[in-house]
Amino acid sequence: xxxxxxxxxRPAEHPYYLHAMSDLRQAxxxxxxxxxxxxxDDERRAVGEIDAxxxxxxxxxxxxxxxxxxxxxxxxxxxxxxxFHKALELLDAARRDASHxxxxxxxxxxxxxxxxxIDGAHHAVQQAIxxxxx
Numbered sequence: 001x002x003x004x005x006x007x008x009x010r011p012a013e014h015p016y017y018l019h020a021m022s023d024l025r026q027a028x029x030x031x032x033x034x035x036x037x038x039x040x041d042d043e044r045r046a047v048g049e050i051d052a053x054x055x056x057x058x059x060x061x062x063x064x065x066x067x068x069x070x071x072x073x074x075x076x077x078x079x080x081x082x083x084f085h086k087a088l089e090l091l092d093a094a095r096r097d098a099s100h101x102x103x104x105x106x107x108x109x110x111x112x113x114x115x116x117x118i119d120g121a122h123h124a125v126q127q128a129i130x131x132x133x134x
Contacts, residue, residue: 014100016098017057019097020057021057023090023097024053024054024091027050027091028050028054029073030074031125036132042124042128043124046087046120046121046125049117052117080128091118095115095119095122098111098115
């Protein structure tokens with residue numbers, strides 16, 4: 001399902017969303033393997049928010065030609081806390097990429113939804129870190 005796109009919408013003129021997609025996919029890879037029951041819900045919530053942000057981008061025809069389920073495998077020896085911190089770095093990078101000033105009201109609305117999901121994922125990862133340290 002595609003959104004009603006404005007006639008002047010040209011995803012190629014917004015390459016930073018492509019960078020954000022890449023960062024979100026990699027952050028998802030760090031989070032998509034619950035290790036401990038006390039943080040599994042936080043990880044699932046973060047992955048759900050990342051998926052929602054990626055879906056917003058794909059519905060807006062922001063395509064980078066990459067398989068959304070292919071990503072660099074994280075080091076299996078990383079501790080959960082290290083994975084969470086790496087995921088936070090990637091979410092911060094995705095947020096920076098998706099935060100460029102937009103003039104078009106339609107793009108600003110899209111941007112707001114994407115940032116809302118990135119922020120939700122960030123909050124869930126922070127909660128996972130807090131829960132893991134208990």
